[in-house]
Structures are given as structure tokens and as C-alpha cells.
Amino acid sequence: MTAAVSDPSDPSGPRPEIDAVTGALHGVWEAGVAVFRGIPFAEPPVGTLRFAAPRPARRWDGVRAAVSYGPPPPQGGALGMAALSRGATGDDWLTVNVWSPDPGRGAGLPVMVWIQGGAYTVGMSALPEYDGGRLAREGGVVVVTFNYRVGLEGFGQIEGAPANRGLLDQVAALEWVRDNIRAFGGDPDRVTVFGQSAGAGSVAALLAMPRAAGLFGRAVAQSVQGTFFSPDLAADIAASCAAELGLRPTVADLSAVAPPRLSAAGDAVGAKMTQWAERWGPVAHRTIPFSPVVDGDALPVTPWQALADGAGRDIGLLVGHTRDEQRLLTALDGLLGQVTQEQAATALDVFGPGQDGARRYRDGFPAAGSEELHELVQSDWVFRMPSLHLAQAQTASGGRAHVYELTWTAPGMGGALGACHGLDVPLVFGNLDRGQPAMLIGEAPSPEAEALSARMRAAWTAFAAHGDPGWAPYDTERRLVQLFDTQPAVSAYPEEASRLIWQDHTFPVLPLIGR
Template sequence: MPVTPDTGHATRVIDTPLGSLRGANRPLADGRFATSFLGIPFAQAPVGDLRFAAPVPVGPWEGIFDALAFGPTPQRGDPGVTLIPEPSVPGDSTLNLNVTTPAAGDTDAHLPVLVWIHGGGFFAGCPASPWYNSTGFARDGVVTVVISYRLGFDGFGHIPGVPENRGVRDWLCALEWVRDNIASFGGDPSRVTIAGQSAGGGAVLTLLGMPAAHGLFHGAISLSGALADVGLPRAKELTESIAKGAGVSADRTGFASVPEERIIELQQKNTSLTAKGALQKMLDEGLALGPVVDGELIPHPTTEALAAGVGADIPLWLSSADDEFAMAFTKAAKVLRFLPASRMITKMGGTKDSRKVWMADNAETRALGTAAVMGRFLTVRMFRVALAELADLRSGTPTWVSRFSWRSPVFNAAVHCLDVPFFFDCLGSEKVEPLAGPVPPQELADTVHASALAFIKVGDPGWGTYGLATKQTRVFDSFTRTVTDGYASVRSLRSDAVL
């Protein structure tokens, strides 16, 4: 069944360049209404001959399109990789987006626009989350757009004879739709900020480093950004493995003959981190699925592009949570407590010298046991080292850096995804309590959300830009503050020291 938000109020019809749309009005606390338009197709259904093709933009339709329910999602069954409610919706027309606006139909409103790209490791997640489609930003004068994109092998797998980076091309197609249509929703196409968390944060960084994407957005927010930058050799290795498992040729004809469900099954098998050596390989070589450095659409790895000054004029806000993967080893905590933390850090790639420095810098976590140490070390290698390096590369440009440090009482840590409901100011939404506890601090949500609003509206979240001299870092916590070099504790594990 289609998934719909609880609107309970009248609908509204607006005209757009593509045709008329019917959306649902949603009450705001002050008596005003926002209007949500859900499941709007921005590209034709990627099935049949279009399954492995670049997205084909939709054309105009006749009559009124009912945008009252979330559209089909590329995610086929929630694999449970995040704590964000992200339902799967069946159907073929998966390249769609949702718009929530306080100024539907007002082409003179010229409101700033937030385009959200969901996470999920580039193989999971969806745009139908009640968190992403909440009304907090609309209440505060921002048009919110949440986009979908092809996932997993269909979206990012290397297939000879078809366009690389189909999921990336979906992002571009959605942003082009925003450019051409958002004025009908009260948005200003010259004031677009892209934002995302985890793989979505990585997507933001990929787009920032892509010349082909420039002009489609004017600010970028990367929360817990997980960059892929998959090299062609690794992408080809995965392609051959999946083709072998399916018993088909490693080309378009072969993969087109394999049902989507079987591709997903083989993809999961070949990217599982439970196999011997798989976690270490992922730490050393990065993700196996995600944007591929193809030399064309993505001509260079993102770090190289940013180092060369690509996107240097675009305001960027980088953030991570202190303990993204604190719960990664929780189930094994009783066994791990008998193993020396230093030994396990070595197994995860820490050199002797860097390990000693890092362990000293993280004494508080060390006191929580080996499982906690491993979770923080994984967090550092997956997210925080890369963030510190990117921030240094961007020094002297409009770049802001922060940490989300408030500890959830459920996990006793600032875990992956915890910052998202604070960013959207939706602490009362469904499934927030299992992540943030029964009484998450609204004051902190007010602070984080206000910083997001300031960045989206004026390109400055409200604290000093990042420079090599001070490395100013905003720490979002029960006592929010700005510190000098908030990522100092990860510097002993910079990639040149670890690998």
C-alpha cells in the first residue's frame, strides 16, 4: 500500500511547467499550512530498455497529477542498515521526489531551497522517510525537496556498454528538475542547498567535486559524509563476481536477463563485511559500491578535485557524529572485553605509533571497553579522518566544520543518524525515541536546526569558517560551543599514517 503522511486537511492544486499537481495541506503550529507534493516523477521509470540507461526526464502530463502518496522506491525491502524510518514502496516509477513548501503556487516567493539526498550505503534508504518530509524547514521559510536515485548495482555497478554512475546521473536529473520547476512551489532556483547524511553526505561531496554539477546548487551540507570514489579496477572486480554468481556475461545483455531480486542477493553476498578480511578491505580500499571515478562524469577522485579548487566558491558545511559506529561491535562486547583494545586496533589497520597516540587521545572511550574503542576507531577511519583532511583541503574557502557530540541515552554515544532528527527539528516524529531516547533535548534541536536555516538562507551557519590556523569547530552538545581544532584527536590516524 502507498505510504502517506498524516495530513488530515484539504488538498491544493498548483500549475507547473510539466502540468498540474495536487498536494496535501499540512498544518503548522502557528495556524499556517505547508503543502506536500509526494511522488512527483522527475524521470521515466528505469525499467525495460531504461533499466541501465541514463535517466530520461519526464515530459508534460495532461490533467491533474495526484501527488498525495509517496512514490515507488528503489529500495526493495528495508535491509535495516540505519535507524531512520525509511519504508519501501513497491512499483516501477522509482525516480521521483517530494516537495514540502509554505508557498505552493507563489512564483514570487523566491524562497531558499533544500534538496535532501538520503543515505544508506548507496544500496539502501529511501526518500519516503517521515523525518525528511517533516515540516520544520517549511515552517521556517524553506522549500524542501527529497529525491530518490537508483541504488546498488543498478545505480552504481560498472557494466560495459552502458553509462557509468547511473545513480549520480539521477541526482543530476533531479537537480535539473529543481532548477526548471521549483519556482512553481515558491522556491528560488538560484538559492539551492544540497544536503545529505552518510552516503547522502558522500553524494553531496561527489557533486561538489564534479564540474558537471556546478550551477545546479549554491551551498552544500555533508553530515557524516561517506565518500565512495570507487576505482574502476574495484568496480570491475565486483561486476565479474556478480556476473559469475548469476551465470551470465558481464555486460548489459547478461545483467538485463537477471531479475532485480537476484542481482540484489548477489550484490549483498559480494559486499558483505562478515566475510574474512572484508572489513579490513573496506577500510583500506573504501566502499565497493558507489560513485565510480570513471574519468568522464567523475573525472577525478573527490579529494583530488577539491584540492585542485573545484567547488571552492561554494559554501560547504562538514559535520560528523562522535561515535558513528559505536554500536557496530555491541553484540560482541562480552567476548571482546577479554581482548586487548590495542591489539584489535592493530588488526583494524592502526600502526604501532599512531595507535599509541590515538589511544591516549581517546582515554574516555578506552574506559568503556574494547567494543567501544573499536566502534570509535571504525568511526574515525570511516568518517572523521576524511572530514579533517577535506576541511584542510578547503582551508581559506567558505567552509564550516562541526561535530555532533550529544550522547543518546539509548547507546551512551553520539551514534550514526542521531543528528538527523535534530537537523530537521522533528524530535516528535516516529521512531526517534529508539535512537534518541524518550526526552531528546529540544533546545539542541533548536540550535542545530537554526544553524541549518542560517546556512541555507545566507550561506553561513553562524560560527567562524575553518582555517588552518585555528581549525574552528562547532560542537553540538548539551552545551554547544566553538572550539579550536575539534578533530585534533584523529590526526594521528591521518591516512598517510595508517595505510
């Protein structure tokens, strides 16, 4: 059922009501969009369900109020996320939120399902930058966001628990969309997943997961985080986290540990990861303690291998990255303008491809100074080349991929951050004046920022609706990509020097180096 509303923008009018598979819901109208928040898609993963695969939510009686976000999953303190989640109560961590411009059962609108990033360690759908109202209203799409387990809860390799619980949560959320979205005006046969950073890494993983087959027809991967762990590496890191508590990395030992204590143990290991660099390799230098695990079951192979083998051949792919991915992370580390020759040399040795990666970078960028080399190799290793190689694997198998690069310089901090990691998120959602993106865009978004955001939103929603964002698919001869800037243009992929350095690299499962 959907309440008849003559003027949905009138807050005093009837509230939107729908009947989902799990029960009736009422939401709120916000600027002409029906919004439903905090809908459980799985049972709370606590008690006997702690560290278990998600179990579908049970049906409720009566009409449930869906007007507030559910509590965020337990998480570490990076970027202040622990503080943001501290006031939340309850253990209904696994909830979805829906924005619909036409919550009529027969509307048949395209559906866009967002997966937030956060290095698989932090992240919550309640952040104001992920509000789907503008994207839904102006793009004519149903927008869905949701929470999934992160850190040790979602990605720790724990004995007695299934691997990749965070990814299994994502599959469960997509199954909820399949079963319920028609009641919100969406078409379950026109679902697009889109995500950024670890969210884009998750999108890539979903493309490789047999359990996700058929749950979406298009995928948007923004700055794919290219880290995928072997079971041995993930288990070794989890053992170190458990050791912080004097415990073993088993369900029996960890299930009674309060979630905040478990998150704190993950933070403690993350703060001293470089101590294990000889065992854990490059992820120790980047403080990445958690990532999807290529376990041979839920995630049989890496996304690049899966796409090369044709797993995504029938799925439309839109993928890209920002020009200056590492710049924001360098600033957060307090190194902007401070990178030494020694730090650059270490980065080149650790992250450059092959035994002569450092030489390739110095030859490929002969005029680059220490900070630029430090930034380039890390941008390429963790985000830029994983994104490009995903498109190349899709194309090589006969699939279709559209590639973009965001080259617009963020006005925040006097332009010092360039086209940095995360800049695409406020532009895609159109939320330019709220939440964390305010430091990138500025307190008062310029007409230039608004125009660029409108172009990106139009491309993303057109892709969701029709599979065509407005420029030609990528191919290995012309390598055409859309450049998003003040003046948009289509050109050959601009990061040619990096592409050549990495052209023979295959992104492997990251191993445990020593024992």
C-alpha cells in the same frame, strides 16, 4: 498556478495546485505546509532504460495527484529496507517530494535538497524521519527529498552501462529542481544540497562532478562516507555479484534479471565480503560493496582532490560529524562491549593510515582499551577524517567551510550509543518521535533534545538562506568548530589526536589489490 487558500491548515480547504514544467500537480496541506509527493523527475529506469543514465520525465496532461510517495528503488535487505519496500508497487522509482510553506511562484524561498544515506546500498525518501514539514515550516525554506538508484542498479560497474548511475540520478533531480522549484515558491539560485553518510559522500561527489556545476550554491555534508572506488575494484565486486546468478556483469546479462533477485545477489556478496579481503581491501572488512566510482568521466577525481584544486571555491560548505560514529554500527554488529584485543588489532592494521597506523593509534590514545581503539580507527577511517579533510581541502584552495561536531549523547539504550552515527538526522529534520531515530532519541523526546534540534535546524536553515550557520569559518590555525551539545560551544577541533594521526593522509581511490 497556485490555489488561493485563506486557511491552509484547514484540511477541508482548497488543495494546493501548481503548474510545473512537466505538468500540473495537486498536493495536500499538512500543518500549514503545502506537500507534493511522488513527482517523477525521470522516466522509470526499466526495460530499455535499465542501467541507463536517467532520462527526463515526459509531460503529462491534466492535473496529477502528488499525494503519495513514489515506490522506492530496488534495494538490499540491510536495516530491514527490503521489507519496508516490499509492499510498494510500480517502477516510478525516480521521484521527488516537496514541502513548501509558501507555494507562490514569487516567494523566492531558499531551497534545501536532501540526499539520504544507506551505504549506497539501501535508502528511500519515504522514511518518516525524512519528512520535511517541520524544517520547511519553522525554517522558512522549501525542502526537497528524492529517490536515487542504489546497489547494483545505481552503483554496480556493469559493462555497457554508465558508471555512477545513482549520482547521475542525483544530478537529474537537481536539474528538476532548477527547472521547477520556482513554481513551488523556491529560488533556483539559492539551492543547498544536504546529506548524511552515503548522502554526504554523494554531496562530496557532486562537488567534484562537472555535470553538477551550477545546480547548487551551498552544500552540507554530515558524516561523509569516505569510500570511492577505482573502476577495477567496482568491476570486480560487480562480477562477483553477477556470478551469484551465474551471469556476467553486463547489461545484456543483467537487464532481464528481476530487481529483487539482483538486490539479493548484492546481499549475498556483502554477507561474505571478508573472503575477498586480500583483493578488495578495507571495504571487505566493512561490508561496503558499492560506492561512487572515480571513472574519469562523471566523477573525474576524488572530492578531496577536486576541492584542493578549487572546484568548490565558490560554494559554501558546512561539514562535520558525530563524536562516536562507529558506536551504532558496533551495536548493530552485536559487538558492543564484546570487542576483543584481536579484533581491535585487526581494525588498527586494516584501517589505520600508513604502515605504522596501529602504532600511531596506540601512541595517540595510550589509555584506550580494545573497544575504544576499534571504534576510533573505524570512525576516523570511514566518517570523521573524510569529513575533516573535506573542510581542509576547501579551506586550502581559498574556499569557505564551517565545521561542526555533534557531541550530545543519545538517550536511547541508556546512553550506550553516545553521539553515534545517524543521530544528527532526526535533530536536523526535527522528527524526534518517528521512524528509526526513535531508538536513538527515545519514545518521548526530552526538552533537551527539542532544544538541541531547534539549534541545529536554525543553523542549517540560516546557512541555506545566508551562507552563515552562526559560527566562524574553519581555518588551519585556530581550527574552530561548533560543538552541538546540551550547552553548545565553539572550540578548537576536539579530535586533535586523530587529526594528527591522519594529517599527512590523502584519501585515495580505493584500488583492486590483487587479481
